[in-house]
Amino acid sequence: MTWHYSGSNASSAAGLNRLAEFLCDPRFNSADLVGFSHAREIKQLDDYLERKSNPFCEEYEWQQSTVKIRLSNERAKFPSENDTPQLEIPGVYHRSLTDIITQTFEDDVSTSFNMTPFRQYWNAPDNQTLEVFSESYASPEMIKAYEEVNAIPRDPGDDLEHVVASLMVWSDATHLASFGDASLWPFYLFFGNQSKYTRGKPTARACHHLAYIPNVCIHYFINSLY
Known part of the structure; x- marks a missing residue:
């Protein structure tokens, strides 16, 4: 309670409860807090994401690609769209739709799906x-x-049930902190074969992460290209 009331006014009861959960976790070791530095831990997290052991690596079926988009300029004319300047956006993390469908339908949760x-x-x-x-x-x-x-x-001998995998994709910017402009633009995937009453429960874990789109400053790139 001293930690809660001596910090920022932004501290909430929910945040205090989460802190208590972390402290009660059997993996928590108070010795790890000796010499704790927020700046150092943030750097270690950044270094971790650069290594192959990060959660977006290929072993977890995440792929990293570069997306190319065409840019237009109202002050310039081009013979065709292929002649317009091309902007490359690296660092787009994404997963295979086929892999997500396969894993979900092989999981026990699919027994509650309506086929x-x-x-x-x-x-x-x-x-x-x-x-x-x-x-x-x-x-x-x-x-x-x-x-x-x-x-x-x-095909001859095919006596399996043929069903439709109903895919529902959502996307919206997500702020990562109460202060500052740190954000992500994730793509979420839900299955329409599952009841909406189940999909709406966070405890159902019905949401599948499909992709993360990086933020870019289009105005800056347009000016640099021209």
């Missing part, structure tokens, strides 16, 4: 029958995709 889409109806008190639109796997688009997949000719 066969269907329609839902409600018999209203006024004797009307209304179609209910709620879950992704009960949508007309999912039913249409399911029918198209199962209409594809099968």
Whole structure:
């Protein structure tokens, strides 16, 4: 409590509870705090991410690529889009969609997935029958995709169930600190085969990290290219 009330006013009860959880963790060793330096630990984290043992390395199925995008300028004309200046953006970390799908459907969590889409109806008190639109796997688009997949000719001896993996991709900038401008731009992947009531629970761990997009200053690059 002394630590909580003697620090910044930004300290919250939730932050204090998290600190208590860390201190109670069996891996915590108070001897590690001797000579602790925030600046040194930050540098060690940066060095760790540069090594092959970091969580974005290939062993964890993360790949690093350089993305090339074309830039336009309202004051200049080009014969075609291929003739416009090209900006290379390095450091784009991403994972394979196929790998994520395979791992998820091989996991026990897939037993709660709905593999066969269907329609839902409600018999209203006024004797009307209304179609209910709620879950992704009960949508007309999912039913249409399911029918198209199962209409594809099968190889001889293929008696496996053919299903649709409904992918829902989201992206938004995420601030990493209460103060300052440190941020990331992650891409998240959810499966529409899973109920939205489960996807909405953080404890369900239904979110899959697909990619991390670095921030760039486009104005700076445009000026330097021209």
